[in-house]
Amino acid sequence: MQLDRERLLRAYKNMKIIRMFEERLHEEIKTGEIAGFTHLYAGQEAVAVGVCELLDDEDKIVSTHRGHGHCLAKGCDVIGMMKEIYGRADGLCKGKGGSMHIADIEKGMLGANGIVGAGAPIAVGAAMSAKLDGRGKVSIAFSGDGACNQGTTFEAMNMAVVTKVPAIFVFENNKYSENTGVDYAVGTASDIAGRAEGFGMKVWRANGSDFFDVYNTMLDLLDYVRAGHGPAAIEFDTERFFGHFEGDPQKYRGDGELARIRDQRDPLKQFRLKAVELDKIDLSDLDKIDEDVAALIEAAVTQARAADAPSPEDVLTDVYVSY
Amino acid sequence: MQLDRERLLRAYKNMKIIRMFEERLHEEIKTGEIAGFTHLYAGQEAVAVGVCELLDDEDKIVSTHRGHGHCLAKGCDVIGMMKEIYGRADGLCKGKGGSMHIADIEKGMLGANGIVGAGAPIAVGAAMSAKLDGRGKVSIAFSGDGACNQGTTFEAMNMAVVTKVPAIFVFENNKYSENTGVDYAVGTASDIAGRAEGFGMKVWRANGSDFFDVYNTMLDLLDYVRAGHGPAAIEFDTERFFGHFEGDPQKYRGDGELARIRDQRDPLKQFRLKAVELDKIDLSDLDKIDEDVAALIEAAVTQARAADAPSPEDVLTDVYVSY
Amino acid sequence: MTEMMLREAIAQTLHDEMLRDSNVVVLGEDIVGGMGTEGGPESTGGIWGTSGGLFDKFGPNRVIDTPISESAIVGAAAGLALSGKRPVAEIMFADFVGVCLDQLWNQLAKFRYMFGGKTTCPAVIRMSYGAGLNAAAQHSQSVYSLLTALPGLKVVMPTTPADAKGLLTTAIRGSDPVIFMEHKALYAVRGEVPEGEYMIPFGQARQVRAGRDVTIVACGLMVSVAEAAAAGLEAEGIGCNVIDLRTTSPIDEDAILDSLEITGRLVVVDESPPRCSLATDIAGLASQHAFSSLKAPIQLVTAPHTPVPFARELEREYLPSADKVQAAVRAVMAYK
Amino acid sequence: MTEMMLREAIAQTLHDEMLRDSNVVVLGEDIVGGMGTEGGPESTGGIWGTSGGLFDKFGPNRVIDTPISESAIVGAAAGLALSGKRPVAEIMFADFVGVCLDQLWNQLAKFRYMFGGKTTCPAVIRMSYGAGLNAAAQHSQSVYSLLTALPGLKVVMPTTPADAKGLLTTAIRGSDPVIFMEHKALYAVRGEVPEGEYMIPFGQARQVRAGRDVTIVACGLMVSVAEAAAAGLEAEGIGCNVIDLRTTSPIDEDAILDSLEITGRLVVVDESPPRCSLATDIAGLASQHAFSSLKAPIQLVTAPHTPVPFARELEREYLPSADKVQAAVRAVMAYK
């Protein structure tokens, strides 16, 4: 899984898709056309893409309320997602799920989740399945620095160790759970990985703003897990660029904090800087991608706006396969 | 809180009460007179007594399904408890609770509990109360090596660290949760304290078969917690002398295992050996206590047998204070 | 009387009760807001705007911001209550009852009974509930039917700012555990609130509108749906007696049965899915105790037996509406 | 046909289905028994005697003994199901639904709907339930009313060994999440069980006894209570049509309504407390859809609105009994 040119371009493209998807939503939500609660992932792109670049459709992930980035990185259809967020009949979940419940089982994406901490146990189940199949596949639970305090997350870590399944706990420490700082809510003073280690797992840490660090560290971690050594955990230091949800005035931020992180900890900016150093890629390649992505997002919004709303009777379908 | 003669004699007496209470129940249950599920605490006496000797009625404890020892050590009335276990109208809980739900709030005993892992959060609440009152009182959650895997226990530990309350997590590692060995179920290979440490707490470890070790270690731990340093945890290596519940054939035990632990890890035997070495106590003092306790337990059973059953209408009372 | 929003009535009541009784303690996720951030405590002041200012006034031992650990929050409330305090815990969304049901159901609700009446457990657990904000399947549920079923808990559902004050005061000063359910779509509703001490006893319904043809029983957000339906029906000459239960446990059986003696016709409006719901609960009451009065089949207007859907068009269809209530009323009136 | 106990019928069905389909996986606390002990795996073989021998035959990847972590158990079942497996998870006591409700209610039950029908989630969650063993407030509850209320779940309640086999097979081979509720007091009940493949469709009640005077609807352990009551009433010349629901979700509405057309009188026997219960659910059904047939007030024989008490005398009073059912039947017969 060396980072050849093609892979680098794809990674950049996927990060850019996430960024533009979220920036566009940030604008569109203001129009009132999009309903419900939306949590934007922008700022954390290097984590979703760095992790998912190393997975295939048979590897599973379980995501969170802040799930767009994970979904996109795992291969969910951009237009289907946009339609879902707009609540359209042909959205990825037929308008029944919305932003917090996007899933695509075929792609190994077992769902965003509105319940903080609910994903980790589900990922352990998918890891049990992977172990049973014996094909070296893994299952990943994404959790935040807030979710890492939920009982379910702890239970899942212990159970993964006990059952020695290929579950990977990816902690995205973006320093906030809603309005609360990680230094307050995590008893071990913001060290989430250390706590995972306390559960008997091998842990890694990496800079979640740097795609290369994410990718290379995950390469190492995945080697370990795919080899059958049992579960592992990794903590990424990362940043969220928008509020907790769209509409959040972010009064808990320090002066200039947002400007600083957007300047110094932007995964896309950092990628651009490092990619050209690698001598495989020109900035013009990336500019071209930027244009393509802009067109894609524009098309997604246009199509989502034009798409049909679900019809009221559909409220009754899809509860059971048969009843 | 030095171990003077009086205190030593009282500790021995309390341990003996627990032992004889449980041994007698073991016999009485065979008669079919006692209903429900009963989990005996015998073998772990040094923990309950060593811990509770250092508490007063304003310090709180929250217990487990295996709660008789904690209740007795915290001062619940022996006869009231026996009546409760027999399901009598004037039992400690009027026959409504039974073995798994004995409580005596006046004594700071906030309840045995049939739900594994439910106690730790409740103890954190009591610790919040103690902190608010500012009188140096503490709140203790007893948990087993099985309960330590429940999400609630982990949440409680983190919350206690975050809120810096005087909560103490006492883990009684008796090596078994029902039929499962601790080496299997605890991801950190039977090291429970290490995991608590991972949550950012100061932890202690002691020999739960040795009253003196329990007492002295707790003395140290309590100094720390009462001084306002926040929560702490302690793991006791201990043994249960009977089955998980009365009726358990214990096929999971190794050959000779029970005989070995009853011989080598009996808190009462060990107390006798050490107490006389201390030169403050004669074996005859202890023999006298044995007689007194035998009479007390005999009286408890006699009275419990003779006591009235609750009347059927009582099923409707005590649900609410007013409704 | 002062006009204010329901959320303000709650914040004010919490403040007043904390001032009055130093045993009152509040706890929950982000109820302070800004803990451990550069913005600092109170920089946001609670997700629902129901706890702003309390931390600055009463300090960290009585206003306890917690990690995301709902079981530990409710458990801590239980432990506080058993220790003589009067905790008011906030669960951000009622849907999160899923991660803390044990503490509500097997602990809080049962301590008094299991301990033979020898303790009280005066904890109030507040939670926002209900659909209407397109918050989808895990942030929109009407959990009150499930909680009403649990012996040992009381369940309170204010619909006006005045009721919010009167019922919350009663909840905090009472001796039993109370679930206090706040509909998300009612937080910004305005109304007059009595000044000073104001308590509303539990189990006393509020007659929202008098009428002699049909009894409509509702609670929470559904009261306004029932009211809108009844207002429209008046033009058709149909008089609806609209009852706001205020508390579903205890429930004011007399208010329902007395009204049925007059009307003989019952429509229940319930935001929950239909099975084992508050709607069927009231149907059960009527079919046992008002059988001889009933002139027509009971009509239950509920959500369907589905999760709450996301899209606007679907959620609108999911929720009981004034139209559906009117259709139900017409059906009971037309029955011969 | 072979005679066996209900617990054996379950063990055998698990075995047969695991043999037939390598995607069937079982998991739960102590379902192997002896993990990590000197006695070793299978030294005990499951608390309820429903999983003995499976580990030795199918190995640790398909027979997964777990720590005490009910949320993670149900969550893992959900993850297995979403990954194409057919998990059968055991929750030792239904009361522990308190610590894993979220995974049942907000995850398992809703995936298909939230994901727009694009996945199936074929997980079976088995649990023992019910009173009668003096196991007190936290180990005796009849959780089926609560679970029947939850859209997306099916709820199955076998009362005979044959039904246990037929319904469990249907549950495991189906495509929806199923709660499979086993009454503790029924595990040792004996009966003939058909050999070979045997499936009973959900939503089809079993007529336990025919009668034209009164319809008695029951499920689980209450079926035997209803049966005993009916047998006694026959001597008095009262014919009871006793219906065993078999599944409470879906529920066989036709069986109930058809019977009511004949009898016009309804008694429901429900082990749950009364509020928002299965009893009221059936009353709701009848009062909506059998109104014109009803000749008397509906009688609901349920547990009281209290936790389950411990003492024998109290628990006996708590549970619906044949006496109470007979009194209810006489009351509906006497109504004029």
Ligand SMILES: Cc1ncc(C[n+]2csc(CCOP(=O)(O)OP(=O)(O)O)c2C)c(N)n1
């Ligand atoms: C069980 C539960 N509790 C609380 C919430 C409300 N909530 C949603 S997101 C969130 C913060 C999560 O923080 P974190 O895990 O760090 O994720 P981030 O938002 O930073 O991505 C909270 C409290 C919820 N959805 N579910």
Ligand SMILES: Cc1ncc(C[n+]2csc(CCOP(=O)(O)OP(=O)(O)O)c2C)c(N)n1
């Ligand atoms: C939530 C919950 N899950 C499972 C059980 C069943 N159960 C009762 S005791 C027990 C084992 C507890 O082991 P441990 O914590 O080590 O305590 P010990 O029995 O050794 O005292 C189990 C699984 C329960 N009562 N509650």
Ligand SMILES: [Mg+2]
């Ligand atoms: Mg975060």
Ligand SMILES: [Mg+2]
């Ligand atoms: Mg143990």
